[in-house]
Amino acid sequence: MPSAASEQSLVxxxxxxxRRSEAMRGYTLLSPTLTIVLLGLLFPLMIxxxxxxxxxxxxxxxxxFTLTNYADFFRKxxxxxxxxxxxxxxxxxxxxxxxxxxxxxxxxxxxxxRNKMIWIILVTIPFWTSYLLRVFSWKVILGYNGVINxxxxxxxxxxxxxxxxxxxxxxxxxxxAHAWAAVAIxxxxxxxxxxxxxxxxxxxxxxESAFMTFIRVTLPLSLPGVIAASLLxxxxxxxxxxxxxxxxGTRGIMIGNIIQSMFxxxxxxxxxxxxxxxxxxxxxxxxxxxxxxxxxxxKKVA
Amino acid sequence: xxxTRSRLNTLSVYAVIYLIFLYAPVAVxxxxxxxxxxxxxxxxxxxxxxxxxxxxxxxxxxxxxxxxLKVGLSVALLSTVLGIFAAKAVxxxxxxxxxxxxxxxxxxxxxxxxxxxxxxxxxxxxxxIKLSLITVGIGHLMLCTPFSMLVLISRMEGxxxxxxxxxxxxxxxxxxxxxRVTFPIILPGVVASFLLTFTIxxxxxxxxxxxxxxxxxxxxxxxxxxxxxxxxxxxLALGAIxxxxxxxxxxxxxxxxxxxxxxxxxxxx
Numbered sequence: 001m002p003s004a005a006s007e008q009s010l011v012x013x014x015x016x017x018x019r020r021s022e023a024m025r026g027y028t029l030l031s032p033t034l035t036i037v038l039l040g041l042l043f044p045l046m047i048x049x050x051x052x053x054x055x056x057x058x059x060x061x062x063x064x065f066t067l068t069n070y071a072d073f074f075r076k077x078x079x080x081x082x083x084x085x086x087x088x089x090x091x092x093x094x095x096x097x098x099x100x101x102x103x104x105x106x107x108x109x110x111x112x113x114r115n116k117m118i119w120i121i122l123v124t125i126p127f128w129t130s131y132l133l134r135v136f137s138w139k140v141i142l143g144y145n146g147v148i149n150x151x152x153x154x155x156x157x158x159x160x161x162x163x164x165x166x167x168x169x170x171x172x173x174x175x176x177a178h179a180w181a182a183v184a185i186x187x188x189x190x191x192x193x194x195x196x197x198x199x200x201x202x203x204x205x206x207x208e209s210a211f212m213t214f215i216r217v218t219l220p221l222s223l224p225g226v227i228a229a230s231l232l233x234x235x236x237x238x239x240x241x242x243x244x245x246x247x248x249g250t251r252g253i254m255i256g257n258i259i260q261s262m263f264x265x266x267x268x269x270x271x272x273x274x275x276x277x278x279x280x281x282x283x284x285x286x287x288x289x290x291x292x293x294x295x296x297x298x299k300k301v302a
Numbered sequence: 303x304x305x306t307r308s309r310l311n312t313l314s315v316y317a318v319i320y321l322i323f324l325y326a327p328v329a330v331x332x333x334x335x336x337x338x339x340x341x342x343x344x345x346x347x348x349x350x351x352x353x354x355x356x357x358x359x360x361x362x363x364x365x366x367x368x369x370x371l372k373v374g375l376s377v378a379l380l381s382t383v384l385g386i387f388a389a390k391a392v393x394x395x396x397x398x399x400x401x402x403x404x405x406x407x408x409x410x411x412x413x414x415x416x417x418x419x420x421x422x423x424x425x426x427x428x429x430x431i432k433l434s435l436i437t438v439g440i441g442h443l444m445l446c447t448p449f450s451m452l453v454l455i456s457r458m459e460g461x462x463x464x465x466x467x468x469x470x471x472x473x474x475x476x477x478x479x480x481x482r483v484t485f486p487i488i489l490p491g492v493v494a495s496f497l498l499t500f501t502i503x504x505x506x507x508x509x510x511x512x513x514x515x516x517x518x519x520x521x522x523x524x525x526x527x528x529x530x531x532x533x534x535x536x537x538l539a540l541g542a543i544x545x546x547x548x549x550x551x552x553x554x555x556x557x558x559x560x561x562x563x564x565x566x567x568x569x570x571x
Contacts, residue, residue, distance in 0.1 A: 047425045
């Protein structure tokens with residue numbers, strides 16, 4: 001049977017081609033992971049967008065297209081103000097975390113000669129111990145009857161507990177700067193470690209001071225790590241609601257708390273979805289602005 | 303000379319202070335978990351094991367622990383298998399747009415967890431899927447797969463492709479080449495990925511908060527206990543245990559992974 005024979009040869013030719021083609025085999029190996037991400041990430045994000053155009057009436061979702069949720073964001077000042085505050089707090093967290101992390105990464109990269117890995121592991125261990133417990137721990141430390149207040153009082157340094165420690169944006173910033181420390185240190189360390197040491201020596205030999213060498217050679221060369229660290233801290237902290245609800249108090253409420261309440265007490269999923277999307281878009285815009293600003297800085301220094 | 307020395311000292315002092323800042327909140331947990339007082343305040347009153355004893359009696363805690371172990375082990379296994387496939391694909395085959403595909407898989411690392419959580423919650427709800435430990439596992443899988451892939455890619459890049467080619471030239475098929483050559487070499491990476499993803503899932507709160515049905519995982523149980531002041535000391539005790547176990551696991555993962563990398567470099571020479 002000629003047709004069957006040719007069919008068979010077609011199949012075997014296809015198989016041969018498939019085996020030979022590196023790319024095909026690569027895609028096949030990658031496909032389970034890609035499928036999972038497609039189903040577990042892309043599809044749910046599409047559902048999120050769809051729901052943001054629906055409406056909630058009591059416990060029912062009304063499946064007709066509406067812009068009410070987005071209009072609500074611009075009409076009611078509270079959402080806008082809280083998003084603005086969240087961005088401001090997260091930017092502050094990013095700044096504090098990166099500024100605190102840079103000297104440590106610099107120390108490990110340039111001054112630790114042996115056992116750098118021990119330092120890296122030391123820095124990462126707190127990061128891997130329960131996030132919830134670390135945040136809770138800050139609540140215990142900063143609280144009215146907490147560790148700092150009771151410690152200072154039993155030492156006789158203060159007579160009354162300090163009230164400004166807990167339940168404000170600063171407590172949120174401290175807690176988050178602690179929680180995300182490792183995420184900031186690692187990329188900065190990697191980019192400092194990559195710098196060719198002879199460039200620094202050359203700058204010193206040509207008469208630049210240690211400080212100017214840092215500003216004009218080391219800092220610009222480590223900028224990719226600083227940018228990565230900034231974004232890795234900024235983006236996830238905008239949506240955090242555990243830290244604000246444990247240590248933030250009413251003045252420390254962030255957009256994450258509002259979104260979370262839309263899925264709990266307030267029960268308005270579509271509005272929650274719309275607020276999430278608006279937050280994501282805002283975060284993306286801020287990230288673009290940050291990247292643009294660093295480009296400008298880079299041009300100026302170089 | 304003197305100036306560089308003094309700068310080194312300033313930086314060392316800074317590094318030590320920074321480490322204290324990092325470890326102080328972690329140290330609070332064990333410190334007050336042995337304190338014989340209902341309140342978490344100085345001065346310390348006396349040494350006690352009673353908060354630990356209280357943990358042993360809690361049925362809710364034991365259920366939550368078992369739930370977290372179930373989810374953590376399944377997620378660790380699945381994400382590591384997916385990570386092996388993906389890492390082999392991107393390190394061994396030349397593909398167009400592989401960079402784009404990798405960044406696509408990495409997306410869960412850069413979107414806020416709350417958004418991943420509510421998107422999945424809506425999807426399950428619209429699809430009529432009941433919330434359970436399985437839905438928590440699906441959420442964790444999205445979060446863990448990128449980590450597993452990162453660990454395994456660096457392991458696969460670290461060893462010489464010619465070992466695999468030699469096995470194939472000697473007549474092994476792709477399947478046996480993987481099991482007899484590739485897998486033993488990447489084993490430290492596999493173990494590291496398993497431990498890492500297990501720890502992430504075990505500690506994860508935000509996704510579990512949205513995606514768990516009636517079965518609480520350990521972080522959800524802790525969250526529910528935080529509301530009751532009389533439960534706080536035993537939460538500290540639980541925290542102390544978790545911190546200790548996590549530390550041991552992460553140390554082990556790091557040592558296995560790094561020890562493995564050294565081995566890889568030696569065999570390359």
